Amino acid sequence: MKNIIIVGSGGHGAELDDYIRYGNKSGKDDPIKILGYLDDNPDNYHRYMFSAPLLGSIKGHEIRSDCEYLIGIANLTYRRKIVEEFLGKGAKFITYIHPESFVSESAEIGTGSVISYHCNIGPNAKIGRYSLINARASVSHDCEIGDFNFIGPNVCLSGFTKVGDENMFGINSATIPGLSVGSRNKIAAGMTLDKNVEDDSTVFYKIKERVIAIPKSN
Template structure:
């Protein structure tokens, strides 16, 4: 199946390489072939050695019914509006799972999801449509993640974590077991959520650590 990647910047370049990776091993056949990239900023395309041609702007793009699409823009402000417009015009979206990610057989993965290298998705996990799981993300057993979330590298959700829609989790953030996170939140890099978060919240605080020094005898 040929796919068109929406966006031609850094995140799109990563997805381009995820798709190509399966072809590096001769025992595997890539599930997709990249047909091209669309972006409202042509300069983005010039920055990277992408595998397929530039097909023009997102704004003026006419949906190609014989191809599927992959959301390759990282910014949450643009992801959902573009996806909803494309869906309304009849676009179909592919789910891209890197070959070295682990996805439990009991997990449920939605449409338009992108799963990066070394992601670990445990038993009974649910991942909603158009959520991005960046490199080395770990989703503990029985966690549920909604739609249009951007999960940065090295994020770890402990078991039974529940996450709504349109959330941004910064790099190295984490939850303790059983935490619930609502919608449209921004969790800063390195934050460990030990309390549930409602909606439209920015979570950032400085840790106050007590260091206990033991004198050597």
């Protein structure tokens, strides 16, 4: 039995609670016991039905050596800062892979990352530390993803895509094969990247299409 504390009790923390409860009930995971949650805003905790108590604030928490931690904060503004503060105080983080996801045996998943349900992680894919691969996302063969990335639901990264650190890919976004995306970028929902992206960019554009229906001749 692995004992953990989840850092954050907002929406992502609630999802992690569900994932772990499902994994424990299914018998597909090694058992995990959630000792509790940390959050600087108790109102977050009370919005959801958690399986363990609120232990206190993130800021006031003293790192425990009898358990490990799982980051439950999806917001990249705070995710890296909190993880690095905890690591500096001696915390150890686990990697969590939902039992209903497919991860190739040749893929590499970094410490502290979360692979949500119904994800596909293809052959030779490399995912760095503390990244979140959200529900139904596909990271295809030979992709390389850095640290502290948020890959939203239904995102599709095609083969040989390279992604740096601290990027946010919105829901239903995608890449064509072989693209490079730098660091600290925001890719808006529904965007399909067909060219490389450097650093510190927001990718959003609207495509206006005129669709003409031509009736079939008899």
